[in-house]
Amino acid sequence: MDGKMLARVGAIVFIAAAVTATAIEMTRKEDTPIYQSVDRADAESVDPLRAELIRCAGIGEAGPRDRSCLRAWAENRRRFLAPGARPAERLPEAPQSPRPAATTSPAPAVPLQPEEAR
Template identity: 50%
Template sequence: MEGKTLARVGAAAFVGIAIAAAAIEMMREGKPVVPVTVEVSTAPVNPMREALARCRFMGEAATRDPGCLRTWADNRDRFLGKSTSAEGR
């Protein structure tokens, strides 16, 4: 056989095998169901975390919200180990 003919036969065989595998997969029934678990936290609510989540949800509007600006400043100060706005400002 010539090289071109051999390549065509090989390609046709590959396509046939791929179609057969897809047909077998589509005919399968009873795929296993993976149970979904949801973890519920019983930890106390952190007001700083809730405020940060609210500001994150607001998107660009949070950059003009005084509450978000204050929350970000308090979080930055807490991260850097400085006194919080309620204590030292």
């Protein structure tokens, strides 16, 4: 075989291998890690405030209008600002959602309710 023929055969083998690898990769199913759902369930069962804060972070602009979010944030501030308080761990990052189009009128303000006496 001469050099040109050997180069052509090599190129054809390379392209065939690349196409085969691409086809195999595209037919594979994505495996979701099991630990994500288990960790989230453990965290929510241990501290309901943490679960509420995660929910409030996920709802975006509706959070400041949600009374349960306002209560959760007030409790979180109380815990955080208590003398000698240190958080056990950081909250996971909230999923990023696309920002909605700007509105022409501001959202109605929700008055804060004083915390209930304990």
